[in-house]
Amino acid sequence: MIAPQPFKFVCPKCGHTKLVKPKSDVLNPTDFIDICPKCKTKMDKRPLGFLDKLF
Numbered sequence: 925m926i927a928p929q930p931f932k933f934v935c936p937k938c939g940h941t942k943l944v945k946p947k948s949d950v951l952n953p954t955d956f957i958d959i960c961p962k963c964k965t966k967m968d969k970r971p972l973g974f975l976d977k978l979f
């Protein structure tokens with residue numbers, strides 16, 4: 925079994941980011957699409973970069 929990898933959503937408009945850490949390998953539809961709480965723009969899903977893993 926492969927452990928689910930954390931990822932983040934990045935708003936292309938205001939730069940707001942949201943870190944997502946899946947608790948299991950069963951993903952919800954909401955794990956793939958998210959809306960920025962600040963400007964209501966559809967956020968882009970991004971894998972965590974090297975710097976993100978340091979924190």
Ligand SMILES: [Zn+2]
Nearest residue numbers: 935938960963
């Ligand atoms: Zn935004």
